[in-house]
Amino acid sequence: MHNPSRRQWLTAAGIGIAGTAAYVVGDRVAARAGLVPPDNVGFYGAGQTLTYAAQRLLTRNSMAREFKPEQISRKPFANPVAPLGDNYKRLASGGFVDWRLTVDGMVSRPMSFSLSDIRKFPESRQITHLACEEGWSYIAQWIGVPLFHILQAAGMSSSASHIVYRSFQPDWWESIDMADALHPQTLVSYGMNGGSLPIAFGGPLRLRVPRQLGYKSIKYLVHLTATDNIKSIGNGLGSFEPDSGYSWYAGI
Amino acid sequence: MADSVFGPASSAAISVPAVHPRHSALIRLTHWLTVVAFFALLVSGVEVLLSHPRFYWGESGSVNDSPLFILPVPASRASVPTSYNYKLPDQNGWSRSLHFQSAWLFVATGLLYFSYGIFAAHFRRKLFPAREDLSWRALSVTLRQHLRRPSADHHSLWSYNLLQQLTYLSVVFVLVPLVIWTGLAMSPAVMSVFPLVVSALGGQQSARTIHFFVSILLLAFVLVHVVMIGLTGFRSRMRAMTLGNPASTDAVENTHA
Numbered sequence: 001m002h003n004p005s006r007r008q009w010l011t012a013a014g015i016g017i018a019g020t021a022a023y024v025v026g027d028r029v030a031a032r033a034g035l036v037p038p039d040n041v042g043f044y045g046a047g048q049t050l051t052y053a054a055q056r057l058l059t060r061n062s063m064a065r066e067f068k069p070e071q072i073s074r075k076p077f078a079n080p081v082a083p084l085g086d087n088y089k090r091l092a093s094g095g096f097v098d099w100r101l102t103v104d105g106m107v108s109r110p111m112s113f114s115l116s117d118i119r120k121f122p123e124s125r126q127i128t129h130l131a132c133e134e135g136w137s138y139i140a141q142w143i144g145v146p147l148f149h150i151l152q153a154a155g156m157s158s159s160a161s162h163i164v165y166r167s168f169q170p171d172w173w174e175s176i177d178m179a180d181a182l183h184p185q186t187l188v189s190y191g192m193n194g195g196s197l198p199i200a201f202g203g204p205l206r207l208r209v210p211r212q213l214g215y216k217s218i219k220y221l222v223h224l225t226a227t228d229n230i231k232s233i234g235n236g237l238g239s240f241e242p243d244s245g246y247s248w249y250a251g252i
Numbered sequence: 253m254a255d256s257v258f259g260p261a262s263s264a265a266i267s268v269p270a271v272h273p274r275h276s277a278l279i280r281l282t283h284w285l286t287v288v289a290f291f292a293l294l295v296s297g298v299e300v301l302l303s304h305p306r307f308y309w310g311e312s313g314s315v316n317d318s319p320l321f322i323l324p325v326p327a328s329r330a331s332v333p334t335s336y337n338y339k340l341p342d343q344n345g346w347s348r349s350l351h352f353q354s355a356w357l358f359v360a361t362g363l364l365y366f367s368y369g370i371f372a373a374h375f376r377r378k379l380f381p382a383r384e385d386l387s388w389r390a391l392s393v394t395l396r397q398h399l400r401r402p403s404a405d406h407h408s409l410w411s412y413n414l415l416q417q418l419t420y421l422s423v424v425f426v427l428v429p430l431v432i433w434t435g436l437a438m439s440p441a442v443m444s445v446f447p448l449v450v451s452a453l454g455g456q457q458s459a460r461t462i463h464f465f466v467s468i469l470l471l472a473f474v475l476v477h478v479v480m481i482g483l484t485g486f487r488s489r490m491r492a493m494t495l496g497n498p499a500s501t502d503a504v505e506n507t508h509a
């Protein structure tokens with residue numbers, strides 16, 4: 001057998017120490033630069049952080065691809081959701097005039113918007129790709145208001161780091177960092193393919209986050225909260241998804 | 253790193269290797285890290301695939317679109333029509349996390365191997381065929397030998413033949429880059445920075461379909477690789493890829509003990 005020499009042991013030890021030091025320093029730098037996701041815990045924490053940090057460094061200002069009208073999927077697929085319940089049905093039968101989007105947390109003017117309030121903001125339209133983590137996808141036109149207009153109107157503090165958003169459906173909540181929250185393509189969406197947003201696709205309001213997978217675009221949006229301490233919300237993992245093993249960050 | 257002089261045809265070479273192992277420490281390390289990463293990618297990839305065992309061509313596709321083909325397996329989601337009247341348990345959450353974590357290991361190991369291949373001239377010395385070996389005749393001779401009886405002699409233990417060289421080269425330089433590329437081409441964030449990554453392939457669903465076929469080819473390579481190890485001497489080859497050398501009885505080894 002070939003026994004490792006003293007020099008080889010020293011080299012191996014050197015690599016080990018350098019690697020550990022690089023890890024510790026890298027971890028500190030990443031935390032300071034906002035490159036550590038809230039679900040940086042457990043066995044998959046390393047992978048979650050590597051993916052989020054690498055993609056965030058690349059994508060801070062990148063734009064999701066937009067498509068031509070003729071590329072819109074003729075029959076987009078609406079993933080089934082749990083039954084919406086009587087309260088939702090009552091709102092729907094009233095044409096959603098009583099639907100409210102509440103904005104609170106680190107804002108100087110906590111607000112509550114009706115659908116017609118939201119339509120007064122400058123409208124934005126995008127034809128983008130929605131990919132589900134399951135593997136299927138569709139292309140659709142989304143009509144709505146860039147989220148940053150609403151956050152601006154409520155006077156969001158510049159020290160907020162995340163926007164937590166909730167569905168009308170209990171326990172369906174998500175959050176995004178400021179790179180996505182202030183991104184011009186992140187829409188509070190009330191329309192789809194030229195019409196109003198169908199119930200199956202999240203009507204009357206859906207948060208559309210086109211640079212991440214479909215599960216970040218939650219349906220039946222009712223609540224936005226600005227926070228600088230995402231770990232203090234709910235399970236501390238940034239959304240309900242990590243409870244079932246999914247990544248908080250879904251750029252891949 | 254000093255170049256060893258033993259060549260495939262030299263009988264004297266057999267005594268030299270204890271100084272220069274058959275597989276260097278870095279090759280052995282990256283080999284086994286790749287085994288771990290590939291196995292994790294395979295298991296998690298199959299799990300993710302089961303949530304939608306349908307394939308499309310172009311930018312988009314769902315159960316409302318006509319597929320390119322459907323795998324005849326049950327699905328883990330009720331919304332996917334299959335010919336089975338049951339659905340498998342949904343394991344997508346941890347599968348996706350495992351897939352991307354092992355992808356990082358796979359890519360990091362690959363980069364280490366690749367730099368070694370270039371800077372330590374591993375590619376040039378071990379994998380690039382000698383000019384005189386590169387002919388259809390040489391290839392057909394090797395191929396026929398392989399099909400008749402895989403070689404288990406000393407010569408084959410100490411070098412790669414033409415068929416092995418071409419196979420390893422296509423895995424390292426074609427299949428692995430392609431599987432990484434098509435994987436990245438499915439990421440909405442990566443697409444937003446490098447749209448060409450996906451448009452060059454014809455769309456996100458095309459990338460997914462190609463990713464599937466390249467993975468099948470990689471799996472086929474692994475299966476043949478393992479069968480060949482079995483047929484040509486499991487013990488000596490495992491020894492070579494773990495301890496460094498195929499046999500423990502080489503005289504030269506004693507000088508090192």
